[in-house]
Amino acid sequence: MCGIVGYIGNSDVVEILVNGLNTLKYRGYDSAGVALFDENKIKVYKAVGKLENLKDKLSTVKSEIKNPFMGIGHIRWATHGKANEVNAHPHTSTTSDIVIVHNGIIENFKELREELIKKGCVFKSETDTEVVAHLISEEYKNTKNLKEAVKNALPQLKGAYALCIMSINEPDNIVCVRKNAPLIIGVGENENIIASDIPAIISLTSNIIYLNDDEIAVVKKDSVSIENLDGTIIPCKIVKMFVETDAISKMGYKHYMLKEIHEQPNIVRNLLNGRIIDVNSSVELPEIKISKDTLKNLSKVQIIACGTSLHAGQIGKYLIEDFAGVSVEVEPASEYIYRKNTTDENSLVIAISQSGETADTITAVKQAKGKGAYIVVITNRPDSNITRYADSVLNVNAGIEVSVAATKSYTAQLLTLYLFAIYLAEIKGENLDKLSDLKRELLSIPTKMEEILTTEGDIEKKSEQLSKYKNFVYIGRGVNLPTAMEGALKLKEISYINANAYPAGELKHGPIALLDENMPVVSVLIPGHISYDKTISNCEEAKARNAKLITVTSSNDEKLSKLFDVIIKIPEVSDILSPLLSVIPFQLLAYHISNFLGKDVDQPRNLAKSVTVE
Numbered sequence: 001m002c003g004i005v006g007y008i009g010n011s012d013v014v015e016i017l018v019n020g021l022n023t024l025k026y027r028g029y030d031s032a033g034v035a036l037f038d039e040n041k042i043k044v045y046k047a048v049g050k051l052e053n054l055k056d057k058l059s060t061v062k063s064e065i066k067n068p069f070m071g072i073g074h075i076r077w078a079t080h081g082k083a084n085e086v087n088a089h090p091h092t093s094t095t096s097d098i099v100i101v102h103n104g105i106i107e108n109f110k111e112l113r114e115e116l117i118k119k120g121c122v123f124k125s126e127t128d129t130e131v132v133a134h135l136i137s138e139e140y141k142n143t144k145n146l147k148e149a150v151k152n153a154l155p156q157l158k159g160a161y162a163l164c165i166m167s168i169n170e171p172d173n174i175v176c177v178r179k180n181a182p183l184i185i186g187v188g189e190n191e192n193i194i195a196s197d198i199p200a201i202i203s204l205t206s207n208i209i210y211l212n213d214d215e216i217a218v219v220k221k222d223s224v225s226i227e228n229l230d231g232t233i234i235p236c237k238i239v240k241m242f243v244e245t246d247a248i249s250k251m252g253y254k255h256y257m258l259k260e261i262h263e264q265p266n267i268v269r270n271l272l273n274g275r276i277i278d279v280n281s282s283v284e285l286p287e288i289k290i291s292k293d294t295l296k297n298l299s300k301v302q303i304i305a306c307g308t309s310l311h312a313g314q315i316g317k318y319l320i321e322d323f324a325g326v327s328v329e330v331e332p333a334s335e336y337i338y339r340k341n342t343t344d345e346n347s348l349v350i351a352i353s354q355s356g357e358t359a360d361t362i363t364a365v366k367q368a369k370g371k372g373a374y375i376v377v378i379t380n381r382p383d384s385n386i387t388r389y390a391d392s393v394l395n396v397n398a399g400i401e402v403s404v405a406a407t408k409s410y411t412a413q414l415l416t417l418y419l420f421a422i423y424l425a426e427i428k429g430e431n432l433d434k435l436s437d438l439k440r441e442l443l444s445i446p447t448k449m450e451e452i453l454t455t456e457g458d459i460e461k462k463s464e465q466l467s468k469y470k471n472f473v474y475i476g477r478g479v480n481l482p483t484a485m486e487g488a489l490k491l492k493e494i495s496y497i498n499a500n501a502y503p504a505g506e507l508k509h510g511p512i513a514l515l516d517e518n519m520p521v522v523s524v525l526i527p528g529h530i531s532y533d534k535t536i537s538n539c540e541e542a543k544a545r546n547a548k549l550i551t552v553t554s555s556n557d558e559k560l561s562k563l564f565d566v567i568i569k570i571p572e573v574s575d576i577l578s579p580l581l582s583v584i585p586f587q588l589l590a591y592h593i594s595n596f597l598g599k600d601v602d603q604p605r606n607l608a609k610s611v612t613v614e
C-alpha cells in the first residue's frame with residue numbers, strides 16, 4: 001500500500017519521481033505528491049486522485065521549479081484520514097524544516113500527536129504519518145543532524161514504516177529507513193534512487209541495496225552509507241537484479257490484467273520445467289529445506305492467506321488431502337491471528353502471498369513460527385518481507401504482477417500447490433499409482449490454457465450480454481468451489497457488480513431465495529466426478545426459478561445446451577486438475593465486463609495491490 005520514490009542526482013528530479021510513481025500506481029492511487037529540494041527551499045506539490053492530476057499540477061507550476069537536485073515522492077492509499085490534498089504525502093513539520101514520505105502505519109500516532117501538540121507542534125493533516133515529521137524535527141533541534149534525529153525518533157514509533165526524509169538544513173542527502181515495510185536503494189552513476197518496489201528503479205539502474213529493518217541509510221549523490229540504530233556501520237551489499245522490463249510494459253495489451261491473463265500458459269510451462277523431469281520420477285522441489293522425515297510425520301498442515309491467495313489455498317487443501325492424505329485446515333490470515341489456534345511444532349504452515357507484504361499473512365506467519373511450526377512460504381516476491389520467517393520459500397515465478405486483480409500469480413500459486421502436494425505424497429508413499437498420470441496431465445495444462453485463450457473473442461461477446469446484470473451468483477462443488485469464489489471475487493473487484501459464491505449444494509438452503517430472471521447463476525461443471533451430476537441438479541433448481549444459467553464446462557454433453565443460456569467451453573481435463581483451467585474464463589469474463597462498463601480495470605477503486613495494514 002502506497003508507493004515511495006526518492007531521487008538524488010543531476011537528472012530531471014521531477015521526471016524521475018513522477019515516472020517512478022507511475023510504475024508504483026498499483027500500490028495505491030487516491031492521491032500523490034512530491035517534495036523537491038530546489039533553490040535552498042523545500043517545495044511541496046500534491047494532488048488528489050490519480051497520478052495524472054499531480055502531473056497536471058506540476059506542469060502548471062513548471063516556472064516555479066528551477067533546478068531541484070533531490071526530491072521525494074509518494075502515491076497514497078488512504079488509511080488515516082480521507083483522500084484529500086492535506087492528507088496526501090509528503091508531510092512537513094511545523095516549520096517545514098523536515099519533509100517525509102511514509103508507507104506503513106504508526107500505531108501510536110494518537111499518543112505522539114498529543115505530546116507533540118503540547119510541545120507546540122502544529123498539525124495540518126489527519127494522518128498517522130505527520131507525527132513522524134514533527135518528531136524528527138523536534139529531535140533535530142538537539143542533534144542538528146538528520147540521521148541522528150531519525151535514530152532518536154525511531155524508538156518512539158510503534159508500527160510499520162518505510163520512510164524517506166529530507167531536511168532543509170541538509171541539501172545533499174536523503175535519509176531513509178524501514179521496518180516491516182519494503183524499501184530498496186538503486187545505486188547509479190553519480191545518482192541514487194530509493195523506492196518501495198523494483199519497478200520504480202529499473203529504468204535507472206539494476207544495482208540494488210535491500211535495506212533491512214531498522215537500518216538507516218544516508219543517500220547522497222555519489223554514496224550510500226548504512227548503519228543500524230546503535231551506530232554500527234552496515235556494509236552496503238549491492239545486488240545485481242534481473243531486469244523484468246516486460247513486466248512493467250503492457251506489451252500492446254489494453255490493460256495489464258489482460259496481458260497478465262495471457263501470460264499464464266508460459267508461466268505454468270516454465271514452472272513445470274525442471275520440476276517434472278520424467279512422469280515416473282519424483283517431483284523436484286529442492287527449495288524445500290524441511291527434512292523428509294519431518295514431512296512424513298506431520299500431524300497437520302495449515303494454510304493461511306488472504307483474498308485470491310486464500311482461494312488458491314482452499315484448492316491446496318483438496319490436493320494435499322487427496323494426494324498425500326494429510327489433514328489440512330485453511331483459514332484467512334486475518335482470522336487465524338485472532339483466535340487460539342492449534343498450531344504446534346508438528347504442524348506445517350503454508351503461507352501464500354503474491355506480494356509477500358500482506359500484513360495479515362505476515363503476522364500469522366510470525367505467530368505460527370513462534371509456536372515452532374515449520375513454515376513454507378509460497379510467494380511471487382522471494383525478496384519480500386514474509387520470506388524472512390520461512391523455512392522454505394517456493395517462488396511462483398509469475399513475474400511482477402501490476403494489475404491489482406491477481407490472475408497469473410493465482411494460477412502460478414495453484415501449480416506450485418499441485419507440485420507440493422505431489423511432492424508430499426511421494427515422500428509419504430501415498431497414491432503412487434496415480435501420480436504419474438497426474439504429472440503427465442499437468443504437462444498438458446499450458447497448451448490447454450492456450451486453447452482457452454483462443455476463445456477470448458467469444459467470451460468477450462458473452463461478457464457484453466452479461467454486463468447488464470447487477471448481481472450474480474457463482475456456484476461450484478469440491479475442488480471447483482474455490483474457483484467459483486475466485487470468479488465472483490474477480491467480478492466484484494473490477495466491475496463493482498455484486499457477485500457471491502456458494503457451494504452448489506448450499507443454494508437450496510437459502511440463497512435460492514435470491515433467484516429470479518435478474519440473477520444469473522454461474523457454475524463450473526467438470527465431468528468425471530460425482531459432483532458433476534449433483535451440480536447439474538442444482539442448476540436445474542435455479543432454472544426453475546427463472547435464473548439465467550451460465551456455465552464453464554469441459555463437458556461435450558449436448559443436453560447442456562438445453563439447460564444453459566451461456567456455455568463457455570474449456571478443454572477436457574480431470575476434475576482434480578480443472579481449477580488450473582476453469583478459472584481462466586472467469587478472469588476473462590470479469591475483465592471484459594469491467595472493460596465494457598468502462599471501469600478502471602487495473603486500478604479498481606478502494607483497492608491496493610499490497611495490503612500492508614491489518
Ligand code: M6R
Pocket residue numbers: 306307308309310352353354355356357358361404405406407493607609610611
Ligand atoms: O499479496 P497477497 O497475495 O498476500 O494479497 C492477498 C490479497 O490482498 C489479494 O489476493 C487480493 O484479494 C487481490 N486484489 C485479488 O485480486
